[in-house]
Amino acid sequence: MTFYGNNRTVSMLNRFIDRQELPQSVLITGPSGVGKTTLALHLSMYLLCKDRTDGAACGRCISCLRIQSNEHPEVAIIEPDGELTKIWQLWTRSGHAPGALDSLSYRPVLGNWRVVIITAAHTFNDESANSILKVLEEPPPYVQFFLCTTSQSAVLPTIASRCFSVPVPPLPTQLIATMLQTDHNVEPSLAEELAKSSAGCPGRAIRAKDDTEVSIIRDRAAAWVSDFLQGSRNQIYTYAESLRGIVPKSSPDASSRQSVTKGIQAVADAFGKQLSSTTNSVDALMDCVALSMQAAHAVQRNGNQQIVTEALVAKLSKRCHRR
Ligand SMILES: [Zn+2]
Structure with missing residues (x-):
């Protein structure tokens, strides 16, 4: 995980960690998408790394790997539920999953710290804000808080006054362009x-990149359906190959053409429904495109479009439910 920009801030905080002087309640402030949560994760990695050298986490130890895949059991990331960060997300309340802060009374087992990252401290309602004042004021000695917010004035003064404030200003344009090319293949x-x-x-640039890619894939999918319905097979195969290389070049014989067409239509309908639902991740779209292509290929080979398309619809709806 590379954190771009604000080098002086990062090295200052790393030095605090080296000297075991990092204040236990840190408020990271900056505009939306500037990288506040990424900075909090970056610092958590450094704090918990088993093998840090030269002011950097190793990126390879079990702790670093777990943080990078959001699976570290002693690093809690609390994001708002809708518009608000609610009390039951913090402390266990009946009818909800266990609150993330209840485990703070237990010492960590895997490393020396339990870390809590609150991604939008300005979304606390009064009840949740008041409920954490005491633990922010006097955290157990093994607890590190990172609270992220758009500006210091956006959180209650009672919270801001208990935290060490770290501003994260916007990055130079050129640095963001480099990041997009290096880390995201743009x-x-x-x-x-x-x-x-x-x-x-950078977060805004990445979201805009995803939106651009999604709209390109949507356009291609629309073109694919339209090409197929107009009988332009070669273009479909070119498109399919460019996506996943799933559909081979061999054309189905004329007799199976009708069933293939019907099958593909069903596939395209299912795919269109999937596209128009809440999906907005490129991977999810590619996944659905791949499923549709596999189904089209299967229809083309055995002509049993009903079984194949039913299976496809089942797979697509399963994916819809998962999100
Ligand atoms: Zn490490």
């Missing part, structure tokens, strides 16, 4: 364009 001209409109916030 081609240079698009990277420049996205960076310019990100207002110095």
Whole structure:
């Protein structure tokens, strides 16, 4: 996990960690998408790394790997539930999953710290804000809090006054363009364009990149359906290959053409429904495209479009439910 920009801030905080002087309640402030949660994760990695050297976490130890995959059991990340960060997310309340802060009374087992990252401290309602004042004021000696918020004035003064404030200003445009090219494989001209409109916030640039990719995939899918219905098979195969290389070049014989067409239509309908639902991740879309392509291929080979398309619809709806 590379954290871009604000080098002086990061090295200052790392030095605090080296000297075991990092205040236990840190308030990270900055505009939306600037990288506050990423900074909190970056610092958590450094804090918990089993093998840190030269002011950097190793990125390879079990602790670093678990944090990078959001699976560290002693690093709690609390995101708002809708518009608000609610009391039951913090402390266990009947009818809800266990609250993330109840475990703070137990010493950590895997490392020396339990870390709590609150991604939007300005979304606390009064009840949740008041409920954490005491633990922010006097955390157990093994607890580290990172509270992220858009500005210091956006949180209650009673919270801000208990925290050490770390401002994260926007990044230079060129740095964001470099990040998009290096970490996200964005081609240079698009990277420049996205960076310019990100207002110095890498998170916004990444979201805009995802939106752009989703709209490209949507356009291609629409073109795919339309091409197929007009009987332009070669274009479909080219498109399919460019996505996953799933459909081979061999064309079905004329007699199976009708059933294939019906099958693909059903596939396209299911795919269209999937696209128009809440999906917004490129991977999810690619996954559905791949399923549709596999189904199209299967229809093409055995002609039993009903079984194949029913299976496809079942798979797609299963994926819809999972999200
Ligand atoms: Zn490590």
